[in-house]
Amino acid sequence: MKEMEEVNEIKAQLEAAKRLAEDNPEDEAAQEELHRLQREMKRARDRVAQESAENWHPPTENLRMTxxxxxxxxxxxxxxxxxxxxxxxxxxxxxxxxxxxxxxxxxxxxxxxxxxxxxxxxxxxxxxxxxxxxxxxxxxxxxxxxxxxxxxxxxxxxxxxxxxxxxxxxxxxxxxxxxxxxxxxxxxxxxxxxxxxxxxxxxxxxxxxxxxxxxxxxxxxxxxxxxxxxxxxxxxxxxxxxxxxxxxxxxxxxxxxxxxxxxxxxx
CATH class of the missing domain: 2.60.120.10 (Jelly Rolls)
Structure with missing residues (x-):
């Protein structure tokens, strides 16, 4: 799934950005980049959810019985x-x-x-x-x-x-x-x-x-x-x-x- 690959790529960038921001709390550019990637991750996950939901089928069927x-x-x-x-x-x-x-x-x-x-x-x-x-x-x-x-x-x-x-x-x-x-x-x-x-x-x-x-x-x-x-x-x-x-x-x-x-x- 192309969207999932995008999520994994952003995830790797986000983890690196978190480490940089934690090591440099006063660096405004590092903090801004972290927030940008967090917003991008949310958008990417929303795209994954939309595509997955379109192809999703209920895994079970509900029936009533004794x-x-x-x-x-x-x-x-x-x-x-x-x-x-x-x-x-x-x-x-x-x-x-x-x-x-x-x-x-x-x-x-x-x-x-x-x-x-x-x-x-x-x-x-x-x-x-x-x-x-x-x-x-x-x-x-x-x-x-x-x-x-x-x-x-x-x-x-x-x-x-x-x-x-x-x-x-x-x-x-x-x-x-x-x-x-x-x-x-x-x-x-x-x-x-x-x-x-x-x-x-x-x-x-x-x-x-x-x-x-x-x-x-x-x-x-x-x-x-x-x-x-x-x-x-x-x-x-x-x-x-x-x-x-x-x-x-x-x-x-x-x-x-x-x-x-x-x-x-x-x-």
């Missing part, structure tokens, strides 16, 4: 897996809004508020009864329960809020990266339908198109039933279902952490 219908599709033998076969992913959402608008289901059609009765440790209580995993109850964003077929992948991305993830059945592999790896993730830019997600196919990365990706440094963990993973604001995560599994997670507002790292990436 759990048993999903299980019939998802509980298959290994010979039914592979990139050319459909993968099935089931999700339940409980809104759990606090204050005067409670249990109205407005965050999702047909929301499942009973999840808050089943997963009491995710309830957004306040005061002395505030649960351990809910750091900011007023900012909680409901409970999302996700049932994964073996082989389902959630592409690498970051979220703007704290996240507590509880695996209840099966195994999920999480590949995690600190926000300081943002410049190596080749994120789709603001304005793109999949903004905040990596443009790299992590199953088969193209290092010629995305040379920075080779420098990325990550951690990984396989979550087992009963494990809870706390994911801070702006941390990257890429998820692979290793077998039939399900997890529930809740988010409770963000923190002003790692803003410089994600701002430098265009967010």
């Amino acid at each position: 759990y048993l219908e999903w299980l019939e599709h998802a509980n298959v033998t290994d010979d039914k897996l592979g990139p050319d076969n459909p993968h099935w992913y089931f999700r339940l959402i409980g809104c759990g809004k606090m204050g005067e608008h409670t249990e109205d289901g407005s965050c999702d059609k047909g929301s499942s508020e009973w999840l808050f009765d089943e997963l009491t440790y995710f309830q957004p209580r306040e005061g002395d009864e505030r649960p351990f995993y809910m750091i900011n109850p007023k900012k909680q964003q409901g409970i999302h329960c996700r049932f994964g077929m073996k082989g389902v992948i959630a592409e690498n991305h970051f979220d703007l809020s704290r996240n507590a993830i509880n695996v209840l059945y099966g195994q999920r592999r999480y590949i995690l990266a600190h926000p300081n790896q943002c410049s190596n993730m080749n994120l789709l830019p603001r304005g793109h339908p999949s903004a905040r997600h990596s443009a790299v196919d992590w199953s088969d990365p193209d290092l010629e198109a995305f040379p920075e990706f080779e420098k990325a440094r990550v951690n990984e963990i396989v979550l087992q039933p009963g494990d809870v993973l706390y994911l801070p604001t702006n941390w990257f995560h890429y998820i692979i279902s290793l077998e039939l599994n399900f997890q529930c997670n809740t988010r409770s507002g963000g923190q002003n952490l790692y803003r410089k790292e994600v701002t430098d990436c265009g967010f």
Whole structure:
């Protein structure tokens, strides 16, 4: 993609200009050049977003079905897996809004508020009864329960809020990266339908198109039933279902952490 090559070229110039400006804070020409390249980077990223969005197709199709219908599709033998076969992913959402608008289901059609009765440790209580995993109850964003077929992948991305993830059945592999790896993730830019997600196919990365990706440094963990993973604001995560599994997670507002790292990436 010509526009992405332009972004990478400006990025190299911008990194050099940042070093020069930091070493010479009184040099007005160096500061002016840095600001010029920052503006040029924003325009280049906007062009990438526009071109990518024009050729973009939704990676999934949303359907409504019961759990048993999903299980019939998802509980298959290994010979039914592979990139050319459909993968099935089931999700339940409980809104759990606090204050005067409670249990109205407005965050999702047909929301499942009973999840808050089943997963009491995710309830957004306040005061002395505030649960351990809910750091900011007023900012909680409901409970999302996700049932994964073996082989389902959630592409690498970051979220703007704290996240507590509880695996209840099966195994999920999480590949995690600190926000300081943002410049190596080749994120789709603001304005793109999949903004905040990596443009790299992590199953088969193209290092010629995305040379920075080779420098990325990550951690990984396989979550087992009963494990809870706390994911801070702006941390990257890429998820692979290793077998039939399900997890529930809740988010409770963000923190002003790692803003410089994600701002430098265009967010």
